[in-house]
Every structure is written in structure tokens, then in C-alpha cells.
Amino acid sequence: MLQQQPLTGNGPSNGRGLGMSGHPGMHALNSVRQASQHRPDGGDSGLEGTENGHETRRDIGDILQQIMTITDQSLDEAQAKKHALNCHRMKPALFSVLCEIKEKTGLSMRNAQEEEPQDPQLVRLDNMLLAEGVAGPEKGSGAAAAVSAATSSGGMSPDSSLEHSDYKSKLSQIRSIYHTELEKYEQACTEFTTHVMNLLREQSRTRPVTPREIERMVAIIHRKFSSIQTQLKQSTCEAVMILRSRFLDARRKRRNFSKQATEVLNEYFYSHLSNPYPSEEAKEELAKQCGITVSQVSNWFGNKRIRYKKNIGKFQEEANLYAMKTALGARQGDDSPHTPNSTGSGSFSLSGSADLFLGVPPVNGEHVPELHCSTKTHTSISYTLANGNWQGRSSPPSGASPHSDHSENSD
């Protein structure tokens, strides 16, 4: 982009100031000659109006020649030539011609309307860095938000606060590197802009450079530097993502549900063994009671069903235990099956609980679940599975809740 601009690319780095050889800008200079030669009315440049037109042309030719060869000279030579050119008696005339040509060709305005809207990718990166607490004022809100989100969804216990502080310190490290680099880029951008502006100002003594062009040049430089900034922001985002996945990945930070939560879930599961598929409402209710999310409830039931099915025998004792609890709860008129008898551990006679389940009536007039008695020592309650599927699997009535529908099995 830079090299397309007639007023740029004079190679500020080559230190020669007026290096113009092979530059597009030379078209303008060449056209000076043509313009002056073909001017029909003599114009107001006064070139044709001199006493001797031929001499004038030769003068201009000399100047152009000097300009053309200026880049082939040493720095000192070039500076001296430049000074001589600036003092040349024809310089004002040449300058005004350049101005005129520029105005006529609209050179300065070419591509002037290339203002781009703000890069949406950059906006996204900015938003993300802001949300993560990397950009913007330091408040640790991003980290705190991330931590709290992970905690609420993963049932994370407070004892992981140690890791949280580790996370925060790492995040602040990223933040500090990010700001240092950003500052460096901004400083470099400012320096370079100042440098180019000085060059252009100096050049404006030799050729017409409008303030608008300088502005455009500055904008171009800023765009270039902002693309570097985008890369920095991208890298920072990646670093934050990696950090997050390492420290806050719920899977890595798995915590067992509380004992009480597991009891609530188990109670529901075993009291709905014929159809352990809680409705959305029931899941929400269970989630509320257990202090976990609905999707965690779904996960739990998914895992429970498959593990129960795979090894019914292993779960029989547990099933009998919860059946007993449910029975006791029902007998005491307790309408909440989720407040189990806290002493409900250990050795109950299992016959009672088994009866509870063996006597399960068909749900909504459906079939009686096929009984698969295991050869375990206890009376089996693994009645619900036939051909590897739960019988009559269907969603409970929409109004079903852990409170309301447990009775379907327990009586």
C-alpha cells in the first residue's frame, strides 16, 4: 500500500531525503516537461513567458536531470545539490507547475476515500480481552467471572481457591506482557509517524504536499501498526484460552457432588426405577435441591442408567437401601422423599424394600416390568430392565416433580 502512494516511499530509511529515482512520483516531474512544452496559452506558470523559451527549457531540463541523479550521489553531495536546487532561480516556477499538475490530475485525492470501517476481528479480540480482564482497567472481573462460572457449573468447592489465585497471577502476567508490548508498539508507531511527518514537511519545500496528504499518510501508518497490534491481541487471546482450559476446565477440576446431592439423585432414581427419566421440570427441581445444574442432573442420570444397567447386581444393595428410605419416608407421612433419614445407613432387613418394588403397579396402565431376579443374596429389585431397555420408557407427565411422582412406585 505504501509503495502505491506517490508521496511516500521516498525511502526515509535511505537517509537521502529526496530519493526519487524510479519512483511513480517521477511521472509528475516528467509531465512537467510535457505540460510546459504543450501549454497553448503560456499559462500562469510564466515558463513560456520568459525571454528565451529554449533557455528556460534547458534550465528545467537541468533541474530535472539533477533531481534524477540525486540518488546516485553521496549523502553530502545530495544535500548540497538539494540545497542548490532549493535556491535555484527556477525553483518557484517549477514548484508552481507541480502544484498545478497535481491539482489537475487529482493526484492528492486519489484513493482518498479508502477509509475502512473498523476491523470486526479486532473488535472481537478487543471485546474478548476486555471480558477476560486483560484489556481495560485492572479489576480481575474477568478472572472472577470465569472462576465463578466454572464453580457454579462444575460444583467446584471453595478449596480450589488456591488454583484460582494461581490462575489470577498467571492472567496478570499475561496482562502485564500484553500492556508492555502494546506500549512498545504505540511508541514505535508514534516515532515512525513523527519521522515520516518530518520528512514530508521537509519535502513539501521541494514539492507540493498538502496537510490532507500528511494526514492520510499518518492514517496509513496507523493502519499498518494496528495490524501488528491485532497479531499481539490474537496471541494474547490464545494464551488466555490455554490458561483457561488448563486452570478452569471443569473436567480437569471435577469434584464429586455432595453426599446430600447424591442422596437426592439416588432417591429419585431408585424410586423411579421403572422409568428413570426425569422430566425437564423434575430435573430443574432436582438441580435446585442438589445445588447443581440441570445438565449435571442429566449427566448424572445418563451415567447412572448406563452403569446400573451394566451391572445391576452391584447396585442392588444401594437400590434396596433407597427403597427402604423411600418406604420409611412414605410411612411417616413425609411428603418429601428427598430428606432421607440421615441414619439410614447400614443393615436393614431388605425384604421390606424389595416388596415395595416387586409390587410396582403398571405405570399408566402399561405393562408390568419384566422381572429379572439376580442370584444375589438379597431379594432382587432389578425388575425394570428387559432386553437391555427400560420398559415403557417415556417422559413422565410434564407436571412430574421429584415430590409429586415418587408415589407412583412406592405404593
Add this chain to the structure above:
DNA sequence: TCTGATGATTAGTT
């Protein structure tokens, strides 16, 4: 340290 338990994830199925 080993091993079973368990919550989460994922690909495939209904």
C-alpha cells in the same frame, strides 16, 4: 501407588 468410583465429554442413534 493402585484401583474403583464418578462427573464430563463425545460420537452415534433414535
Add this chain to the structure above:
DNA sequence: AACTAATCATCAGA
């Protein structure tokens, strides 16, 4: 979309 089955990653007790 909800579910199953397999698998992963971690926890927790022996």
C-alpha cells in the same frame, strides 16, 4: 433434542 455407550480425567479410599 434427548439419549446411549464408550471413553476420558480426576477423585478418593485402600
